[in-house]
Structures are given as structure tokens and as C-alpha cells.
Amino acid sequence: MRALITVAVLSPSVAFAHQGDHSHSAPTHLLTEADHLIMLGLVATAGVVAWLWYRGRS
Incomplete structure (x- = not known):
């Protein structure tokens, strides 16, 4: 889960659909x-x- 949060925080350009x-x-x-x-x-x-992957690992 930390990896997913890290990716979300480090890729802010994904938040911009267009300028x-x-x-x-x-x-x-x-x-x-x-x-x-x-x-x-x-x-x-x-x-x-991510939820399905995390649920499958539990």
C-alpha cells in the first residue's frame, strides 16, 4: 500500500487532464x-x- 501512495504522491502530472x-x-x-x-x-x-491485488494477498 505504501508503494501505491508513493506513486500517487510522486506523479502529480496525472492529476492534470489538460493545462x-x-x-x-x-x-x-x-x-x-x-x-x-x-x-x-x-x-x-x-x-x-490495487484493491483486488491487495485483497488477493491477504
């Missing part, structure tokens, strides 16, 4: 733009895979 200031954007922007949805999907998939 630009989102301080004025509505929250729905994050759920309607394709690049944001892809990143959310990748993060969710990585989380599920």
Missing part, C-alpha cells in the same frame, strides 16, 4: 469533458486493481 485554470469552472465541467472522464476512469481502474 488551464479551472478555478472558474463549474463542477459539472469535470464530469462532462472527455479528458477528465478518461483520467477519472484510469484512476478508478487503478484503485480497483
Whole structure:
């Protein structure tokens, strides 16, 4: 689990779907733009895979 946290902390570029200031954007922007949805999907998939892997080791 520490390795997963380390990777998440050391790869901040994954948090940026595209350049630009989102301080004025509505929250729905994050759920309607394709690049944001892809990143959310990748993060969710990585989380599920990590959970399944961790559960399988127990």
C-alpha cells in the first residue's frame, strides 16, 4: 500500500487532464469533458486493481 501512495504522491502530472485554470469552472465541467472522464476512469481502474491485488494477498 505504501508503494501505491508513493506513486500517487510522486506523479502529480496525472492529476492534470489538460493545462488551464479551472478555478472558474463549474463542477459539472469535470464530469462532462472527455479528458477528465478518461483520467477519472484510469484512476478508478487503478484503485480497483490495487484493491483486488491487495485483497488477493491477504
